[in-house]
Amino acid sequence: MSEPDPRQYAHAAAVNAGRYEVPAVPGDWDTGMLRVITDSDRLTELMPLRRGQVQGPAVRGAEQGQGSGSANRLDFGLEDLWWPAAAAEADTPGTLSEAADGTTARPLPRRATAKATAKTKTASGARSTTAMATATVVSRVGGMLAQLLQAAALGSAALATAFTVGNTLPNMIYFLIIGGALNAVFMPQLVAAMRRDPDGGAAYVNRLLTLVFCALLVVTAVATVAAPWIVAATAGGLSSAHRELAVSFARYCMPQIFFYGVFALVGQVLGARGRFGPAAWAPVLNNLVVVAVFAGFIAVGGAKTGPDGNLTLSASQSMFIGVGTTAGVVVQAAVVVLFLAGSGVRYRPSFDWRGAGLRQAAAPAKWTLAYMLVGQAVNLLVIHLASGVDENPVFKNEAVGYAAYSKAQQVWILPQSVITVSLLTMLLPRMSRAAADDDPAAVRRDLSLGLRVSGAAIVPCAFAFLALGPQFAVVLFGYGKTDVTQAYGIGHMLAAFGLGLIPFSAQYVILRGFYAFGDTRTPFTIGLITGTVNAAIAIGATEALGGTRWQVVVMAAGSGLSSAIGLVWSVRRLRSRLAVAPVASVARGSAGSSAAASAAPGKGVSWVYRRLLLAATVAGALAYAVAQDVGALAGTARPGSMLAAAAGGTALVVVYVLAAKALRVAEVEQLTRRVRRRITGLIPKLG
Numbered sequence: 241m242s243e244p245d246p247r248q249y250a251h252a253a254a255v256n257a258g259r260y261e262v263p264a265v266p267g268d269w270d271t272g273m274l275r276v277i278t279d280s281d282r283l284t285e286l287m288p289l290r291r292g293q294v295q296g297p298a299v300r301g302a303e304q305g306q307g308s309g310s311a312n313r314l315d316f317g318l319e320d321l322w323w324p325a326a327a328a329e330a331d332t333p334g335t336l337s338e339a340a341d342g343t344t345a346r347p348l349p350r351r352a353t354a355k356a357t358a359k360t361k362t363a364s365g366a367r368s369t370t371a372m373a374t375a376t377v378v379s380r381v382g383g384m385l386a387q388l389l390q391a392a393a394l395g396s397a398a399l400a401t402a403f404t405v406g407n408t409l410p411n412m413i414y415f416l417i418i419g420g421a422l423n424a425v426f427m428p429q430l431v432a433a434m435r436r437d438p439d440g441g442a443a444y445v446n447r448l449l450t451l452v453f454c455a456l457l458v459v460t461a462v463a464t465v466a467a468p469w470i471v472a473a474t475a476g477g478l479s480s481a482h483r484e485l486a487v488s489f490a491r492y493c494m495p496q497i498f499f500y501g502v503f504a505l506v507g508q509v510l511g512a513r514g515r516f517g518p519a520a521w522a523p524v525l526n527n528l529v530v531v532a533v534f535a536g537f538i539a540v541g542g543a544k545t546g547p548d549g550n551l552t553l554s555a556s557q558s559m560f561i562g563v564g565t566t567a568g569v570v571v572q573a574a575v576v577v578l579f580l581a582g583s584g585v586r587y588r589p590s591f592d593w594r595g596a597g598l599r600q601a602a603a604p605a606k607w608t609l610a611y612m613l614v615g616q617a618v619n620l621l622v623i624h625l626a627s628g629v630d631e632n633p634v635f636k637n638e639a640v641g642y643a644a645y646s647k648a649q650q651v652w653i654l655p656q657s658v659i660t661v662s663l664l665t666m667l668l669p670r671m672s673r674a675a676a677d678d679d680p681a682a683v684r685r686d687l688s689l690g691l692r693v694s695g696a697a698i699v700p701c702a703f704a705f706l707a708l709g710p711q712f713a714v715v716l717f718g719y720g721k722t723d724v725t726q727a728y729g730i731g732h733m734l735a736a737f738g739l740g741l742i743p744f745s746a747q748y749v750i751l752r753g754f755y756a757f758g759d760t761r762t763p764f765t766i767g768l769i770t771g772t773v774n775a776a777i778a779i780g781a782t783e784a785l786g787g788t789r790w791q792v793v794v795m796a797a798g799s800g801l802s803s804a805i806g807l808v809w810s811v812r813r814l815r816s817r818l819a820v821a822p823v824a825s826v827a828r829g830s831a832g833s834s835a836a837a838s839a840a841p842g843k844g845v846s847w848v849y850r851r852l853l854l855a856a857t858v859a860g861a862l863a864y865a866v867a868q869d870v871g872a873l874a875g876t877a878r879p880g881s882m883l884a885a886a887a888g889g890t891a892l893v894v895v896y897v898l899a900a901k902a903l904r905v906a907e908v909e910q911l912t913r914r915v916r917r918r919i920t921g922l923i924p925k926l927g
Contacts, residue, residue: 375520376662380654382527384716387650389534392720393542393561396730398630399551400643402482405475405627406489407565408646410496413463413470416616418455418501431512445509446590456501464494474620475642477628485558492562499566499573506576510583518579526572533564543721549636551721607760614764614771621775625782626792639722639729640789645796647717648709648733652741655701660694660745664752671756683756684818690749692848695742696907699852700896702741703860708888709735711867714881724877729789736793740800743807750810753818762813770806774798848905855899855908863892 394400430448433441463470467490471478475486507519537560546552553561580587623642630641667686674682705712710731718727747766754762777798785791867888874880900908 375517375524377658379521379523379527380658382524382531384650384654386527386530386534387647388716388719389531389538391647391717391722393534393538395543395551395637395721396639396643396647396717396726397551397637397641398479398482398643399485399543399553401475401627401630401641402478402486403489403561404643404646405471405478405623406486406562407493408623409470409474409490410463410493411500412616412619413459413494414497414500415612417459418452418497419504419612430509434512441512442585443590445585446588447592449505449509449587450589450591452501452505456498460495460498463497464491467491467494474623475627476624477631479631482631485553488555488558489562492559493566496566496569499569502573503569503576506573506580509585510576510579513583513585515579515583518576522572522575525575526568529568529571530565533561533568537561537564538720551637607764611760611764611767614767618771618774618778622778622795625778626795629792632787634787635789637723637726638789639726641792644726644730644733645792647730648713648737648796651712651716651734652705652737655698656741656745656748659697660690660748663690663694664749668752668756671752675756675758680818683753687749687753687814687818688845690752691746691845692907694745694749695845695849695852696900696905696911698745699742699849699856700859700892702739703856703896704738704863704889704892705734705741706738707735707860707864707892708867708885709733709738711871711881711885711888714876714878715885718878718881724881727881728876732793733796736796737800740797740803743800743804747803747807747810750807750814753814754810757817766806766810766813769809770802773802773805777801848907851900851903851905852908855896855903855905858899859892859894859896862895863888866891 390403391400394403430441430444433444437444468487471483471486471490475483478486503519503522507522510516510518537557543551543553543557622645626642626645628641629635630639630643632640667690671683671686674680674686710728713729713731713734714724714727716727717730718724722730747770751763751766754760778795781791781794781798785794867884870884870887871880874883897908897912
C-alpha cells in the first residue's frame with residue numbers, strides 16, 4: 241500500500257487543533273490544556289484523519305481501504321460514563337454496537353492479540369485514565385489551596401489586584417503570541433510526523449523544540465523589558481504605587497512565559513509517546529511550591545498596613561512572592577524535561593527549520609488561532625476595566641475589583657474543568673470516528689449524552705453558586721488579610737457568575753460537535769459573537785455603573801449572558817448539520833426513565849434540562865431561604881457563614897435529588913447511585 245500524501249496528514253492534524261484547549265480562565269492549566277485520552281494504544285484515535293470541507297478524502301494510514309461503517313463505532317451507556325473505566329471499556333473487543341438503522345450490528349472484530357492481552361490493555365487503560373483524573377483533582381485542590389493562601393496573605397482588594405495583574409499577564413501573553421500556535425499547529429504536526437517519518441518524528445522533534453525554545457526566549461525577553469508599558473496598557477486604572485508594584489510582579493513573573501512553553505511543548509511530546517503521567521502531575525508540584533511560598537510569607541508576618549490604611553509590601557517581599565511564584569512554574573517545566581530522555585527522545589538542537597510542514601498546517605488552523613486571540617483580548621479588556629475599581633476610596637478594602645473577580649472565577653470554573661472536560665475527553669474520539677463515517681446521528685447521540693450527563697451535575701452547581709455564593713466565599717477566603725467584608729465581595733461575584741456556568745458548559749460540549757466534523761471556522765464565529773457581547777457588557781457596565789460597587793459584578797454576570805447567546809447560535813448552526821439522517825430516538829441510558837426522546841435534534845436534551853432547571857430552581861430557592869435564616873440566627877461572621885453554607889448546601893442537594901427523582905430524570909438518579917456506591921466502598925466493612 242502506498243504511503244498517503246503528507247499534506248493530507250498536515251491538514252487533517254491541524255483541523256484537530258480544537259482538541260487542545262487553551263485555559264478558559266487565565267492560569268487555569270486544568271481546563272483541557274493537556275487533557276487527552278491516556279491510553280497510548282488509542283493515540284491515533286485522538287486525531288483521526290477525517291473527511292471534511294478542509295481536508296478532502298479521509299486518510300487513515302494503515303487503515304486506508306478498510307471498511308468503516310457504523311459497526312466500527314462503539315456505544316457505551318450512561319452507566320459507564322461517570323467513571324474513567326468507560327474509556328477502557330470502549331476498547332473491549334467483541335462488543336455489540338447499534339447500527340444507524342436501530343438494528344444490532346455484528347460484533348466488532350477481535351484484536352489479533354490473545355484475550356488475556358486485551359484484558360491487560362483494558363485494565364492498563366483504565367488505570368492510566370484514573371491516574372489522569374486523580375492528578376486533575378489533586379491539581380485543582382492544590383490550586384484552590386494556593387488561591388486561599390494568596391487571599392489570606394494579600395487580601396482581595398487593590399494589593400491583590402496588583403499581584404493578580406502581574407502574575408496573569410505572562411500567561412496571557414504566552415497564549416496571545418505563541419501558546420495558540422503550540423496547540424493549534426505544532427502539536428498536530430508532531431503527531432503526524434511520528435506516524436509519517438521513518439525516524440518516528442525524532443528529527444522533527446529536534447527542530448520543533450529548538451524553534452519554540454528560541455521563540456520563547458525572544459518573547460520572554462521583550463515582554464520583560466516592556467513590562468511597564470504592558471501594565472500601563474492593561475491596568476492603567478491602578479494608582480501609581482500599585483502600578484509600580486504590578487510592574488515589579490510582572491518582571492519577576494515574565495520568565496514564566498518561557499517555562500509555560502517548555503512545559504506545554506515537552507509535555508505534548510511525552511503525550512504523543514504515551515507518557516502522560518509527568519504532564520498530569522507536574523502542575524501538582526507547581527501548586528505545592530506556590531502554597532509553600534504563601535504559607536512562608538504568612539508565617540513571617542505577611543503584608544503590612546500603611547498609613548493610608550492599604551496593605552503594602554516591601555521590595556524584598558514583592559521579590560519573594562514574585563520569584564517564588566515563578567519557581568513553581570520552573571519546577572513544573574523541569575519535571576517534564578527530566579522525563580523527556582526516558583521517553584526515548586534524545587534532543588539535539590537543530591536550526592534547520594525549513595520543510596517542517598507548519599505552513600500547510602497553519603492554513604486550516606488559522607481559525608483556531610483567531611478563536612484563542614478573541615478570548616484573550618476579552619480577558620485583557622476585563623482586566624483593563626476592572627483593575628482600577630478597588631482604587632476608589634469609597635470602596636477601600638471591600639474587594640469589588642479584578643482580584644475578587646478572578647478569585648470568584650477560579651471557584652466558578654471548577655465544576656466545568658472536573659466534570660465536563662473529563663466527560664468530553666472520553667466522548668470526543670468516538671464523535672470524531674462517527675463524523676468520519678458520515679454518521680451525524682451517532683454524533684448527535686453522543687452530544688446529547690454529553691449534555692445530559694454533564695448537566696445533571698453542572699446545573700445544581702450553578703444554582704448553588706447563585707444561592708450560596710457569599711457563604712461559600714466566606715468559608716473559602718475569609719481568613720488572614722481577607723476579612724468577611726472582602727469575602728462577601730468575592731461571594732457577590734461568584735453569585736453573579738453562577739447561572740452562567742450552565743450555558744458555558746453546554747457550549748463547550750456543542751463546540752466539540754463542530755470539531756468532530758473538522759469545522760474550526762464556525763467556533764471562531766461563535767467565539768467572536770460571545771466575545772463581542774461580553775466586551776459590550778463590560779464597557780456598558782463601566783459607563784453605567786462606574787463609581788458603584790456593582791460594576792464588576794455586572795461584568796461577571798455578562799460572562800454568563802454572552803455564553804447563553806453563543807450557545808443559542810451554536811445550537812442553531814449545529815442543528816442543521818446533525819439533522820441529515822433521522823434517528824429513532826435519543827439514547828436515554830438504562831436507569832429506567834420512561835420518557836421517550838424525539839427524533840428531532842435536541843428535544844431529548846431540552847426534556848432533561850427543563851426538569852433539571854425546575855428541580856434546581858426549587859432546591860436553590862429553599863437553600864437560599866435556609867442560609868438566610870441560619871445567617872440571621874448565627875450571624876454573618878465565619879462560624880455563622882459555615883453553618884449557613886452547610887445547611888443551605890445540604891438542603892439544595894437533598895431537594896434537588898428528590899425533585900429530579902420525582903421528575904424521573906434518569907441522569908441524576910444514575911449519578912446519585914454512583915456516588916452512593918463510591919462512598920459505601922470507602923466505609924470499612926465490619927465482620
